[in-house]
Amino acid sequence: MARKPGSSPQAIRNRAAKTAAVMASPSASALAPPKKRTSLAQFAREVRSEARKITWTTRRETWITSVMVAIMVVVAMVFFWLVDAGVSLSINQILKLASGG
Template identity: 75%
Template sequence: MARKPGQTPQAMRNRAAKTATAMSSPSAVAQAAPKKRTSISQFAKEVRVEARRITWTSRRETWITSVMVAIMVVLASLFFFLTDASISWAITQVLKLASGG
């Protein structure tokens, strides 16, 4: 049975060594490879490239999401209002009972 490429013991040892190096402390890696300073123009180019990769939601998706958020806000406010009112009523009844009235 033939071995697949990269399945030799030497290849496995090389991968293990690379993994061990990558998993070593970040400070050791940072000291080994100093960061290059980039110019402002290079930074702007990289920002443009990254901005092109952004996938924006459509108007319809934004509208649906906004409506769902509004519905959830209304439901949550109703829940908390009813919970607050019922706890307030219960405490009032306990205090009336305690005061004898």
């Protein structure tokens, strides 16, 4: 049976050494200098600029999504009710058989 390429003991040792070297080196975030603290005003400006990027759903989109959620809740409710009824019926039949009638 032929060996897979790279499965020799030397290749395995080389890969293990590379992995250990990567694991031992500090990450880039640990080497980065600490971030400069921003002022409260700068923070407020950044928050405001990010808030402007928010896109709100329309009334119609919200209504459609709410109806879809309600339909899925009803479908899930019926599914779990049927499964529960089936399991309950099965267990009752098994217990009747076990008790002798």
